[in-house]
Amino acid sequence: MTTVADAPDQTPSAGTGSTALDLILRFRALGLLLALAALIVITASVNPRFLGAQSIRDLLFAAAVTVLLAAGMTVVVLTRGIDLSVGSTLGLSAYLTATALSSGTPVPLALLVGIGAGAACGAVNGAIVHFGKVPPLVATLGTLYVFRGIVYFTAGGSRVNASDLPRGFLDFGSGAVLGVPYLFIISALVLAAVAVFLSDYRAGRDLYALGSNPEAARQTGLPAGRRLMTAYVLCGALAGLGGVLYAARFGTVDASAGYGMELNIVAAVVVGGVAIFGGSGTVLGAGLGALLLTVISNALPVLRIDQFWQQAIVGALILAAIALDRLVGLRAARALRRKASHVD
């Protein structure tokens, strides 16, 4: 019955398991990259301007915010959670930042305002989920309404126009180095940071553990509460930062900023191969997922595909992505099972 000395030939021969795992991970990333490449090549062949500096810059602009929020969402989803309130959080932060700036607050301070607001929203979510023992879906569905309501209260019908914002801020929002927008650079850096946090730091690994087997996490004495709070606050803070970037990019901010964004973000994360039930997935995958969705929505008009088709295609793609993920997962599981078993 044992996989040990008695039958060395049948042991899960070194590497099998891990290579199988790597294969899945690599495959996911690979799949996404292939899809991306294919899409870009096709689009470019139809309309070369799609690869023009301007067009690429636009694409990265559009991707910046989504990537950022996808990173935050990943952190929460890994813990078996979800944050449906990111759209509202982004709206709140964007509006607060913009008003702060328009009333002459120095940019760095406004930046803190935005991120702080986001973090606060995240803390609220985390508290409701951890201390209130409210399922994340319910809690954040509730705060989705509440936060949006707060934005309406503060903003009302008013709108902050580009002309009210400091030039420097807007230039930063539309500026780029070597064709890469500052905004995207920021998102990319944050993404990298989160990736390192999740893969190379104990706190990060704990998040995977929590999502993978909460009961075991309790037995191992992992600080579940602190970790959950970290996850939600981080997610909120990134949504807050997203709000700042949003303000920088669009210049005009009104109460509807980020309305209905949450499901796209969840979609991006799912497409990126993060398991909706926690424990597995990488922030890089989520980033790629976000990028892919952005490229699609930018490419479809260029491909002269009727804009009314775009949403449908995105939906179909999500289904395809999770179905593929499942397929690969099953394959790997069967492989592992056969290797692990002692019964020839």
Next chain:
Amino acid sequence: ATACGGTTQGDDDDGGGAATGGTADPDADYQTGLSIAMLPKSVNNPYFDASSAGAEAVVTELEGTYEYTGPSDASASSQVSYIDTLSQQASDAILLSANDPNALCASLDQARAGGTIVVTFDSDVEASCRDLFVSQVNGDEVALSLLEMAAEQTGGAGEIAVLSATANATNQNAWIEAMEAELESNPDYADLELVDVVYGDDEDEKSFSETQGLLQTHPDLKAIISPTTVGIAAAARYLSGSEYQGEVALTGLGTPNQMREYIADGTVTEFALWDPTALGELAAYTAAAAASGIITGAEGEVFTAGDLGEYTVEADGIVTLGPPTRFNADNIDDFDF
């Protein structure tokens, strides 16, 4: 057809008006103490805030009670609930900018049956469902001046495209139709080609990326016409930050406050708009007039709208504010809305 948002068999049996019945008494005075409510496409929209300011001023002047209420999302179904509420509160008049030409009719009929005067402004419903419609401008006039400006800025030749609001917006579609007709018929515009119509849904972000799409799909695009305040602002911001600045002309309908900087930096030469505040005022006066029995909505009736002057009710119970104002570097600083 488009006037009914694309429906194929619209029925405009009774040409608006008469619904209130009774006969008009041109010499009557405006009643005081009227309760008038404005129901915009959605609250949180600066354009309607401006109109509301105008209407409120009028109502207070007439010693009436004024309310500004509406949904936060620009959808017909949520407007219905607000209409029902208002009709139960038995408001004397509703000033409505409709999200859908037909979806609201049932509730409007109920409201009017309860004696509430329904005056639409900015965006109309089926003529049979309201008493009067206060049109910002005569639709054709808008189309004409938009094309004029586009022609001037492109030298009368090249590809042009339209960045519209939501795909169902009655007024937008009417204007686009008029433009197409004019392009067909008018020899001066022979060299202008309308290559595309895209919809920004009056959302800043969507308008912004739709502009991107336009410029990529149509390399030779000469001008963009955006007959919506949200759209033109977003497009202008995109152009001002892109390599197309100054290459591609942009005109349309926008508010001076939003467009000021783009006039300044040369992204935009000239655009037009009526004064939404004045529109709100006129709507309020029209409603008050109807509620006071000064007019019934029948063609040819005349009433005085305070400082705005004298207005005549046209066919289908339409009252028109007047030709749009054009804004450019010379005059833009005279306006603040």
Next chain:
Amino acid sequence: MWTRFRSSGALRSLATWDAAIIAATVLFLLIAAQSVEHFGTARNAGHLVIDLAPVLLLALVMTLIVMTGEIDLSVASTVGLTSAAMGVMWNAGVSLETIMPLAVLLGAVLGAVNGLFITGFGLPSLAVTIGTLALYRGLSYVLLGDTAVADWPRNFTGWTLGTIGESGIPNLLIPMAILAAAFAVLLHATTWGRSIYAAGANPIAAAYSGVAVRRLKFWLYVGSGAMAGLVGVLWTLRYSSARADNAYGLELTVVAVVLLGGVSIFGGKGALPGVLAAVVLLTAVQNALRLAHVSTEALTVVTGSLLIVAVLAPNLISSAGEALRARRRRTA
């Protein structure tokens, strides 16, 4: 005292959340009728019934689905797509009598697609229905694009808003009541209902007890789609306007009322009466606040807070109970 409270069956059932929500609803209706002008009127009651119809119908099936531990976020998009399809058929000159059953059928098919992905391929329903949410909404734009189809026969559109004779009772009330009752019986007094609870409470044990969990869930999604199709018909006629964006964003409201009604998002717990009460409560609160000239902003906040409190409150109560019992044991 806590012991007595627990040991009395009657009191205990009162302490359950759906009982609480029903009480809250009744209380609110009474108070509002007294304090809010125009709220108590028959006319307003009529409006209420018509306003809550779509949410209530969708919530009926959503309750069963959440009860099994799954979720369907695509209902609103399904409504939109069926509505759009109706528009296309109507323009093609198909008679309304033919269109209506076809619409319901289409809904069922769309639901079956969800069911296939979820029970067939074993994918998480949250992810799947987010996908179909986008897909179905997209398809409805593909069908109808930016146009709206509005010229529906008056006698039909009128019926959805009309009342039975002069009685002031909305035509919709009777069929809705019947449907609600039917679902209540289905869930609480049939073998099928038992299977639903079992599948939600512990799918493994349910399977060991001979419940065909996957088949059960599949048919629930078909039902959800069909109901969405029905609501699509209702929506189109009530607003006499078939549009791609009909019922946009309604899914969250439906999920909200189901959870507010005391159904556990993890399945196995909850009851239909609670959900029905929640639908009435939410609609009535919004209606009353509007009548009381409360701002749109407040409506949003109230909705969200209600939802959180609905789930938070029982948890706090029960944990308080735990503490109490623990202390008793120590002192004993």
Next chain:
Amino acid sequence: MHRYIETIHYFDRRSRQLAVESDPPPPQPHPVIALTGVAKSFGAVRALVDAGLELHSGEAHALVGENGAGKSTLIKILAGLYRPDAGHIEMDGEAVAFTGAADALAAGIAVIYQEPALFGDLTVAENLFVGRQPRGRLGRIDRAEMRRRAAALFERLGVALDPDRPAKGLSIADQQLVEIAKAISLQARVLVMDEPTAALSGREVERLFGAVDALRRKGTAILFISHRLEEVHALCQRVTVMRDGRRVSTDPIEAVTTDELVRRMVGRDLSAMYPHRETEPGDVVLRVEGLSRTGLCRDIDFTVRAGEIVALAGLVGAGRTETVQAVFGIEARDAGRVSIDGRELRSGDPRAAMRAGVALVPEDRRQQGLLLDLSILRNATLTRRHRLSRLGFLTGGAERREAAEWTGRLHAKYGRLTDPVGTLSGGNQQKVVLAKWLATGPKLLIVDEPTRGIDIGTKAEVHRLLSDLAADGVAVLMVSSELPEVLGMADRVLVMREGRLVGELARPAATEEAFMRLASGQEHIGEVRS
């Protein structure tokens, strides 16, 4: 009785073979850890009434007791997972109160739990070091170092596991080994092991004992829980016996014979446990031919006759559960035929099996047997819902009558039928599971670990029940890890090893040696260590 005596002798012999040369621990001023008067209840269940324990550094201390005696609960209190309702814990004479696993770990208490709980998505190496991964520059995790340590650890335990493979999909045995390695790597002052050997083979057990004894010599205090008394004798210096949540006794291991230990655990003469029964089996009810499930069980052939009790025995992990799951159809079979009264059952269709008169009382009560949050009523009638309904409609009355009748017949103790079944004691939970299946009036009753985690009294009742059913002509197929139970109840014992049927023992021939020989695959029980 004679069979039972044999058990003891066998245990004694085996223990001599396994025994590690143990030098007596030096006398201690204070025990490292001492629990006194500990009580803990779960709703109606009184898991612990008055439990106590003293552990000295450098000693290996055995904790024995029947299923449900409260051993695991005591452990979980020691580990800070449960708060005791009464009693106190002292370390080095200082009173301590643990609020969570973290506290206990910090205090130097490492625990191997009865049910392995790994993080499936993390690699084996990370599972070993989660929360305390070796860190390099900038506090980043040093993966190479982690892998090295893991490899070293496995080396020491002689485990051939790849540290980089995901924990998901590890066999029960391998999962247990990872848990052991993890606990040992903690270098704790107190190492608690709750039935660590349940899933292990002889060789692994020896290696484990080697490593544990090394730790003990370095001064670690070991608490060892096992149902295998020979192991207790082999490893431990002192032994504490628990019964029904109470401490019965604590003695030096040499001071008590296995015989005496068992008597104290059980509180009565074992041989009385198994009702004697003369059966003349009827026709074949269940026929299994060439049943196979990839990686789990293979080429299983056997039959069960009416009125016969057949036991499917083997070491944990032998694939018995997998086999009966395939028979019942809850899991599809990859090959083979399963027929009831000659009619073949569709693969993977439990409903068909139920229609054919098959009932399965599953291995895992809480996971597979019950809807813990739902009422006793709902649970007891779930399997009968169709027969209790009229045109699909259920009248509460019929359900209540049915539930009351069957829970009554099994003497289940509960407050109201509407109480959530999760609030019942383990034993009563098991009775509800039995009730819900007996109510279906099965031709073939399959019971998988029917007495796992239920108290001694109930156990006897269950045994009586099973033999009564057999006497009434029901065919009974029993899976059990408890040897005495198997040997006491079964007319025939089918022995499984590594997913294969390796032999059959008819009643007279069914002895522990015979079983052990077949089950462990070691030709001569006497040469375990070779």
